[in-house]
Amino acid sequence: MSDPVRLETGEAPGVATIRLDRPKVNAFDSAMTECLAEVVDAVAADDSVRAVVIWGGPRVFAAGVDVNDFVPFGRAEAEAFSRRFNAVLSAVEHLPQITIAAVNRYALGGGFELALAAEFRVAGDDAVFGLPxxxxGLLPGGGGTQRLPRAIGITRAKELVYTGRHVDADEAHRLGLVSAVHPAEEAYPAALEMAARFAAGPASLRLAKRAINEGFDRPLPEALEAEIAAFAxxxxxxxxxxGLRSFLEHGPGKATFTGR
Structure with missing residues (x-):
């Protein structure tokens, strides 16, 4: 039996795909969560990877967490689960590489929370998002109540969390949840193309990501220190x-970067 999460390379230089593959709907159980953690750790340590696409295949992104696991939970088990799942998704969020979620069909519950942990989301026109x-009788436990308001604003996020309703691809685009909507079969190729553009960029992309992530929730004076350090x-x-040599000799946009 294949791993429920695997790392795929070769689609474009410097690009890796974190491929979710747990039949039938990529629902997270503890084994899949730990497998994702291992893959994310491997990506973080691989300097040859400069951009990452997260994809669940053409039929589903990830339809949440396996609800069967929740049935015997008490408070202690629920807290332990939430802490671990949050830790894994935070590791995704803090990958040094640029991250893009390519979403086909359902991204629900924990699957939506995984997509929110990526920097960008590219959707097929068949995509459906939701925190049900x-x-x-529960609430999101993998960062949904925190990352969604940061993505679309607190009032809109509360409405989606409180109702648990689904959002189609067009509404997700209007809300700013996704960067672009493509025909379903083009979502993953579009995400790969986007990733390839970032992978061809300079090492300063990682530093820009670091500055934004470190400074986002800090008071402005502290956030500016994060930028100053990254700039240096x-x-x-x-x-x-x-980059400087190419600009001076050939003008802007002509440099071929190494990522180092």
Whole structure:
């Protein structure tokens, strides 16, 4: 039996795909969660990977957490589950590489929370998003109550969390949840193309991501310190020399970067 999460490479230089593959609907159980954690750790340590696409295949992104696991839970088990799932999704969020979720069909519950942990979301026109936990007498436990308001604003997020309703691809685009909507069969190729553009970028992309992530929730003076540190670090990169030399000799947009 194949792993429920695997790392795929070769689609484009510097791009890796985190492929979810647990029949029938990529619902997370503890084994799949731990497998995702292992794959994310491997990606984080691989300097040859500069951009990552997260994809569940053409039939479903991830339809949440396996609800059967919840039936015997008491408070202690629920807290332990939420802490672990949050830790894994936070590891996704803090990957040094640029991350893009390519969503076909359902991204519900924990699947939606995984997509929210990515920096960008590209949707097929068949995509459906939602946090239906409230309909089970529960609430999101993998960051949904925190990342969704940061993505679309607190009032809109509360409406989606409180009702548990589904959002189709067009509404998700209007809300700013997804960067683009494509015909279903083009969602993954579009995400790969986007990832390839980032993978061809300079090492300063990672530093820009670090500055934004570190500064986002801090008071402005502290956030500016994160930017200052990242800006200074950019001057230690090989790509800094390549970019400046190319600009001075050939004008903007002509540099070929190494990612170092």
């Amino acid at each position: 936990e409230i309909q089970l 670090d950019a001057f230690t990169t090989e790509d800094r020399h390549i």
